[in-house]
Amino acid sequence: MSKEGGDVRRWVLLGTDYVYPRTTNRILSAFLFAEGVSPDDIMTIYTPFGYSDWRGIVERIKAFGSAGKKTAVISTINGDANTYFYRELVAQNVDASAIPVMAFSVGERELLNADIFPVGHLAAWNYFQSVNSTENEAFVKMWADFTEQRDKTTNDPMEATFIGFRMWAQAVAQAGTTDVDAVRQAMYGQRIKAPSGFEVVMNTNHHLSKPAMIGRINSTGTFDVIWRSINPIRADAWSRYLPESAKRTADWTFPWVCGGCIEPTFKDW
Secondary structure, three states, X not given: OOHHHOOOOEEEEEEEOOHHHHHXXXXXXXXXXXXXXXXXXXXXXXXXXXXXXXXXXXXXXXXXXXXXXXXEEEXXXXXXXXXXXXXXXXXXXXXXXXXXXXXXXXXXXXXXXXXXXXXXXXXXXXXXXXXXXXXXXXHHXXXXXXOOOOOXXXXXXXXXXXXXXXXXXXXXXXXXXXXXXHHHHHHOOOEEEOOOOOEEEEOOOOOXXXXXXXEEEOOOOOEEXXXXXXOOEEOOOOXXXXXXXXXXXXXXXXXXXXXXXXXXXXXHO
């Protein structure tokens, strides 16, 4: 495995059974294959929404990780199933130093009401509440004031919504109208100094350039940021690791080019 994967040689791709985890895991599998990981060293598991009986699955993960190769889990579990999953990790003593879990869908609010915190396990986002920036201080205060100090917890989806609305407002002001096509044309190039502390920009593919961050869960149920990109990263609309995706283009400068104007169907993913 490349330096990004460290010494990890086996991977568990664990997700809720719907389009986002399945699409993500197709891309991840293709990436791992390209990095020389054997199909025998990748285990993919899907569970229903709200899944609560994790004992057997965690036992499978531990067995998969006992073959003498460093193993990690990439989790696209969504919703309250995460609470049950993390409880079972703690119950079965799955230490983050032995089998780390990297979550793509767990943030501060998912951990808000947890009674047990999976200390040391990881999450990847573009923002964490613990980010130290003037913009984030103002953002957290704004939310706390809005809730009359009853709730001071922010997370990545909240920051993304804040950015999106502010950018839309800027685009409306620039276009001088709320007409959809005019606002769409005005969207690309919009910039905002985000709560993450970075200036984020809307690109011509209608995806943002944003920082990437990795947070480690601590004993208070929040995240310590242990790594962040130096600069914002330009997001791709399509993945180069999937053949049918790699040939597509997204460009919303006029005349618009939208993935070859071929809309993917569920079966494509």
